[in-house]
Structure formats: structure tokens, C-alpha cells
Amino acid sequence: MGHFNWFSWLGCSIREWVGRHVTMINQGINGETAEDLLKRIDRDVISFKPNLVISTFFSN
Numbered sequence: 001m002g003h004f005n006w007f008s009w010l011g012c013s014i015r016e017w018v019g020r021h022v023t024m025i026n027q028g029i030n031g032e033t034a035e036d037l038l039k040r041i042d043r044d045v046i047s048f049k050p051n052l053v054i055s056t057f058f059s060n
Contacts, residue, residue: 011024025048027044
């Protein structure tokens with residue numbers, strides 16, 4: 001097994017769990033604050049009409 005980052009690991013885990021392909025989009029921006037994310041959430045998250053959103057803040 002090669003080197004995976006958290007996003008890659010999560011994608012593999014979800015695909016295995018649901019048993020089919022899933023599309024994952026990483027919209028994280030390094031150094032961004034929660035306030036910055038809230039300013040762009042409609043454009044960068046909600047506009048994709050996701051079935052599931054997983055969000056982490058201050059994870060570094």
C-alpha cells in the first residue's frame with residue numbers, strides 16, 4: 001500500500017463501505033479560517049449538491 005494522505009484514505013474507505021464509485025472533492029485551502037470558508041461555502045460546496053459533506057477545521 002502506498003503513501004496516502006487523509007483525504008485519499010477517506011475516499012478509499014467510503015468507496016469500500018458503499019461498494020461503488022464515489023466522487024470526492026477537496027475544497028480545503030491551507031491557512032484559511034472558518035470565516036473564510038463560510039464566505040465561499042455556497043460556491044465551493046453547496047453548488048455541487050452533495051449527498052454528504054465532511055468538514056474539518058483547524059486540522060493542522
